Amino acid sequence: xxxxxxxxxxxxxxxxxxxxxxxxxxxxxxxxxxxxxxxxxxxxxxxxxxxxxxxxxxxxxxxxxxxxxxxxxxxxxxxxxxxxxxxxxxxxxxxxxxxxxxxxxxxxxxxxxxxxxxxxxxxxxxxxxxxxxxxxxxxxxxxxxxxxxxxxxxxxxxxxxxxxxxxxxxxxxxxxxxxxxxxxxxxxxxxxxxxxxxxxxxxxxxxxxxxxxxxxxxxxxxxxxxxxxxxxxxxxxxxxxxxxxxxxxxxxxxxxxxxxxxxxxxxxxxxxxxxxxxxxxxxxxxxxxxxxxxxxxxxxxxxxxxxxxxxxxxxxxxxxxxxxxxxxxxxxxxxxxxxxxxxxxxx
Ligand SMILES: Cc1cc2nc3c(=O)[nH]c(=O)nc-3n(C[C@H](O)[C@H](O)[C@H](O)COP(=O)(O)O)c2cc1C
Numbered sequence: 119x120x121x122x123x124x125x126x127x128x129x130x131x132x133x134x135x136x137x138x139x140x141x142x143x144x145x146x147x148x149x150x151x152x153x154x155x156x157x158x159x160x161x162x163x164x165x166x167x168x169x170x171x172x173x174x175x176x177x178x179x180x181x182x183x184x185x186x187x188x189x190x191x192x193x194x195x196x197x198x199x200x201x202x203x204x205x206x207x208x209x210x211x212x213x214x215x216x217x218x219x220x221x222x223x224x225x226x227x228x229x230x231x232x233x234x235x236x237x238x239x240x241x242x243x244x245x246x247x248x249x250x251x252x253x254x255x256x257x258x259x260x261x262x263x264x265x266x267x268x269x270x271x272x273x274x275x276x277x278x279x280x281x282x283x284x285x286x287x288x289x290x291x292x293x294x295x296x297x298x299x300x301x302x303x304x305x306x307x308x309x310x311x312x313x314x315x316x317x318x319x320x321x322x323x324x325x326x327x328x329x330x331x332x333x334x335x336x337x338x339x340x341x342x343x344x345x346x347x348x349x350x351x352x353x354x355x356x357x358x359x360x361x362x363x364x365x366x367x368x369x370x371x372x373x374x375x376x377x378x379x380x381x382x383x384x385x386x387x388x389x390x391x392x393x394x395x396x397x398x399x400x401x402x403x404x405x406x407x408x409x410x411x412x413x414x415x416x417x418x419x420x421x422x423x424x425x426x427x428x429x430x431x432x433x434x435x436x437x438x439x440x441x442x443x444x445x446x447x448x449x450x451x452x453x454x455x456x457x458x459x460x461x462x463x464x465x
Contacts, residue, residue, distance in 0.1 A: 122319045122342050125258035125287040126188050126215045132336060132364055133157035134357050135290070135321055137347035138192045138218065138262070141402070144179070146388035148186050150381070151350060155357030158188050158343070160262075163220040163234070166195030166204035180212050187215055190260060194220035196232035196243065198250035209255040216258040216287070219251060221277075224264070224296045235296035238267045241280045248284035260288040262323075265308050268297045274308045275315045282318050290321035290345050310339040321345045329359035329369065336364060352409025354381065375414060375444060379437040382410040386430045400430050407433065414440075415448035 124133070136143055136151045138160040148159040161179065168176030182189050191214045195201045205217045221244060223234025230236070237244050252259045261281045266272035278289050291312050293304040304324020313320040322341035326332050326349045335344055344364075349356055355373060362369040373381065386403060393399035407424040411417045423436050 120317060122317065124319055124343075125260075128157055128188065128343075130157050130361070132341075133343045134332070134360055134364075135160065135343055135345040136350060136357075137290075137323060137345045138162050138190075138220070139347055142351070144389075144392075145182050145186065146385060146392050147354075147406075148189070149183065149388055150385050151354045151357060152186060154354040154381075155359075155361050156346075156350075156354075157357075158190070159186055160190040160192050160218050161214075163192045163194045163223060164204075165233075166193050166197070166200045169193065169204040169207055170200055180208065182212070182214070189214050190216040190218040192218040192220050192262070193251075194223060194228065194233045196237060196247075198243075198246045201247050202250040202254035205251045205257075205259070206254040209257055214257065216260050217251060217255055218260045218262060218290075219247060219286075221261055221263045221281075222292050224299050229296065235264050235267060238264065238277060238296065239271065241277060244277070245280055245284035248281060248286055252285040258287040259285060260290070261286040262290040262292065264296055265291065265293050265305065266295045268295055271295075274312050278312045278316055278320070282316050286318060288319045288321065288343075289316060290323050292323045294324060306335060306338050309335070309341055313339055313341045319343055323347065326360075329356055329363050332356075332360035333363040352382075352406065352412055354385075375446075376441060378410055379441070382407060383434060383437070385410075386433055390430050396430070397428050400428055400432075403427075403430070415445065 134157050136148060136156040136159045140162040143162050152159060164176050164179055180191060191208045191212065193201060193204050208217060220234050221237050228234040248259060248261065263277055265274040266277065272295055274291055274293065281289055291309050293306060293308045309322040319342035321343040322335045322339045323345035326335055326346045332344050332346065346356060359369050385406060389399050389403055390396065404425050404427060408421050411420050411424065414420065420440055427433055
């Protein structure tokens with residue numbers, strides 16, 4: 119097996135990454151996941167044009183704290199010059215540990231302008247972007263790709279080799295095509311082939327729902343790092359549990375109800391301290407609350423109440439009320455939405 123090294127210090131031989139996720143992997147959640155064992159985090163994807171034009175909303179999403187390191191800033195766009203400018207600005211103003219290029223986003227409004235996975239239809243463009251970005255920043259440049267644009271153009275090894283040749287230092291593969299969006303399964307055999315073919319570290323991504331899946335992914339693919347997205351929703355402790363499995367040490371059981379609520383409240387406090395608009399932040403936070411209570415007895419009613427909160431103070435009251443009437447013998451609700459069934463518009 120090839121010995122590969124990461125271009126920035128990572129605390130583990132097989133690091134666990136929190137996947138970049140728009141509207142989810144924001145600074146508070148990144149800090150929470152770090153505290154629960156994620157080794158590396160990445161910002162959600164940010165438009166190179168937005169950064170270059172100093173769009174206020176985009177720049178505000180670049181904020182991170184020292185506790186989040188090692189952290190990568192992910193940028194997207196189809197114009198190599200704009201991508202280079204954005205990378206240079208991000209480096210000068212924010213100094214993350216690496217710059218990540220998004221070649222995976224399937225959303226129409228992005229791919230229409232050849233951004234995200236739209237680039238996968240033109241591998242010369244992919245290489246021009248990586249080269250331009252690498253020239254513009256002294257930081258390591260990494261890439262996140264899908265297995266191809268469509269079934270006919272599916273060629274993860276070919277695409278990954280072109281990224282490596284152009285200067286990518288780490289490559290994450292979400293092993294689905296753009297046309298698959300989030301349907302079917304991520305093809306872990308493809309991750310194995312890419313990990314085998316490349317000299318740079320390869321991160322396996324797609325369909326890790328449990329800590330056991332993270333171990334299975336690593337055993338199946340021998341990937342150099344494991345990237346977890348939707349599997350972290352409402353259960354940031356998945357990282358600590360996955361680490362224990364990878365290390366062959368005892369795995370802590372998942373937290374009980376009171377502890378789960380305590381993590382959700384800790385998350386809420388981080389969001390409250392970070393966001394400037396408290397009502398907007400509480401409304402945005404409702405999705406996380408739904409994920410935290412998934413599987414609890416009578417959670418349909420609990421979720422309904424949490425989905426109406428407009429203020430973080432209400433959340434604590436709802437949790438306290440639930441715990442007061444909680445019967446540990448009651449069976450979990452069968453009517454839970456599965457976070458893995460979330461077919462988001464991005465990624
Ligand atoms: C809500 C959501 C937002 C996403 N946003 C991004 C993004 O900004 N950049 C990116 O590269 N991928 C994005 N993705 C894709 C994830 O990073 C990941 O590749 C995908 O969810 C598959 O991994 P999983 O099965 O572990 O969730 C997003 C996914 C979701 C569910």
